[in-house]
Amino acid sequence: MDAIYKATVTAPVNIATLKYWGKRDVALNLPTNSSISVTLSQNDLRTTTTASASLLYTEDELYLNGSKEDVSSKRIQTLFRELRALRKAEEDKQTGSLVPLSKYYLRIVSENNFPTAAGLASSAAGFAALVKAVAELYQLPQSNEELSILARQGSGSACRSLFGGYVAWEMGSKADGSDSKAVQIAPYEHWPEMKAAILVVSAERKDTPSTSGMQLTVKTSSLFKERVNSVVPQRFEQMKKSILEKDFETFAHLTMADSNQFHATCLDSYPPIFYLNDVSRAAIRLVEDINKVAGEVVAAYTFDAGPNAVIYYLAQNEQLVLGPLRAALKNLPAWKEESHSHIQELMSDDFDKRWVNTLHSGIERIILTGVGQGPQLSTNSLIDKNGNLWGSSF
Ligand SMILES: Nc1ncnc2c1ncn2[C@@H]1O[C@H](COP(=O)(O)OP(=O)(O)OP(=O)(O)O)[C@@H](O)[C@H]1O
Numbered sequence: 242m243d244a245i246y247k248a249t250v251t252a253p254v255n256i257a258t259l260k261y262w263g264k265r266d267v268a269l270n271l272p273t274n275s276s277i278s279v280t281l282s283q284n285d286l287r288t289t290t291t292a293s294a295s296l297l298y299t300e301d302e303l304y305l306n307g308s309k310e311d312v313s314s315k316r317i318q319t320l321f322r323e324l325r326a327l328r329k330a331e332e333d334k335q336t337g338s339l340v341p342l343s344k345y346y347l348r349i350v351s352e353n354n355f356p357t358a359a360g361l362a363s364s365a366a367g368f369a370a371l372v373k374a375v376a377e378l379y380q381l382p383q384s385n386e387e388l389s390i391l392a393r394q395g396s397g398s399a400c401r402s403l404f405g406g407y408v409a410w411e412m413g414s415k416a417d418g419s420d421s422k423a424v425q426i427a428p429y430e431h432w433p434e435m436k437a438a439i440l441v442v443s444a445e446r447k448d449t450p451s452t453s454g455m456q457l458t459v460k461t462s463s464l465f466k467e468r469v470n471s472v473v474p475q476r477f478e479q480m481k482k483s484i485l486e487k488d489f490e491t492f493a494h495l496t497m498a499d500s501n502q503f504h505a506t507c508l509d510s511y512p513p514i515f516y517l518n519d520v521s522r523a524a525i526r527l528v529e530d531i532n533k534v535a536g537e538v539v540a541a542y543t544f545d546a547g548p549n550a551v552i553y554y555l556a557q558n559e560q561l562v563l564g565p566l567r568a569a570l571k572n573l574p575a576w577k578e579e580s581h582s583h584i585q586e587l588m589s590d591d592f593d594k595r596w597v598n599t600l601h602s603g604i605e606r607i608i609l610t611g612v613g614q615g616p617q618l619s620t621n622s623l624i625d626k627n628g629n630l631w632g633s634s635f
């Protein structure tokens with residue numbers, strides 16, 4: 242019987258603290274500015290992807306959360322083509338000694354352990370996992386930096402999920418995009434105390450998809466020009482320094498300012514794009530109150546292209562940050578988990594009840610996580626020895 246060759250990896254979500262928003266080349270997915278993110282722990286949010294190749298297969302296939310996906314999109318086709326070309330180069334180098342996997346069809350099976358397309362960066366983890374799994378299957382010699390150039394073409398933010406810890410996507414300047422890649426600023430171990438609380442506001446479809454939203458901003462916003470030309474280049478250096486020096490206060494100020502400016506450029510687009518809603522704004526106000534009560538900046542909010550808030554804080558300030566959140570969101574099950582059952586509710590007249598009440602009725606889930614590692618090899622294959630998805634026989 243024809244063999245099934247396979248490899249399985251897991252990959253993390255990342256949430257930007259300096260936002261990517263704008264493309265200078267749509268076909269190659271090249272950004273108008275560099276960006277920075279924190280990779281989140283795969284204990285809480287992860288994509289698992291098994292890539293396989295076999296002479297038994299009759300077409301390229303991708304299964305996501307058990308359903309067959311269309312692989313004809315330009316993004317997926319580009320990834321398949323480029324990964325195959327890299328494998329072919331190895332086969333040509335080592336004439337005859339490698340199985341010609343580049344000529345076989347691919348079957349890729351992927352699962353996200355969190356909601357897909359709900360503003361939780363599933364596309365970032367998903368495309369990073371896909372590239373890494375096929376690279377493993379093909380035994381490619383390329384480094385994660387080189388693989389990030391491929392993942393970028395699946396989804397820009399995906400390039401940053403090739404690394405753990407603190408990651409920069411350097412925009413690069415070459416027309417072919419060969420220097421627009423992710424690099425690690427610092428590994429997880431450098432600043433493992435960084436935590437993140439994700440307030441899931443709503444699982445409904447977002448206002449405008451990021452891909453088209455950012456193109457509208459590039460075309461119509463005058464504030465955007467100021468942002469990419471003078472604000473971000475400075476912020477990029479300052480934020481890198483704050484991470485290397487583990488200076489939370491500076492990191493937090495820059496993170497909040499950058500989220501605010503990204504959303505300001507959305508509002509400055511025409512027609513305007515609204516990602517934040519009343520619940521998002523209540524989260525911003527509560528973080529301000531938390532910092533006021535603490536007497537220092539202990540929490541930083543950031544929002545992607547949707548209403549969900551991500552609040553970064555350090556482990557040592559867990560009670561100061563999570564106490565008010567527990568009081569506001571006491572109805573949510575997350576607090577019962579062993580790792581967070583010790584958090585005490587913290588509420589006083591210093592917290593404006595308007596924000597507390599809005600959050601209480603508007604947040605449906607809280608995910609408590611923190612900085613984590615990059616993609617990992619896994620033995621939990623999603624494809625059995627006959628090439629079938631576990632539990633199905635096609
Ligand atoms: N595990 C995966 N493997 C391959 N592709 C995936 C995977 N997960 C998500 N995707 C792709 O990403 C798309 C969802 O991306 P989308 O940008 O709409 O949402 P999101 O990334 O979850 O949210 P956001 O970008 O707002 O944070 C899916 O429709 C699918 O095409």
Ligand SMILES: C[C@@](O)(CCOP(=O)(O)OP(=O)(O)O)CC(=O)O
Pocket residue numbers: 256257259260261262270276364395396397398399451452453544545546
């Ligand atoms: C607001 C953001 O999350 C935008 C992410 O945009 P995508 O990476 O989803 O866009 P495409 O490259 O078109 O796939 C900011 C960020 O992650 O840096």
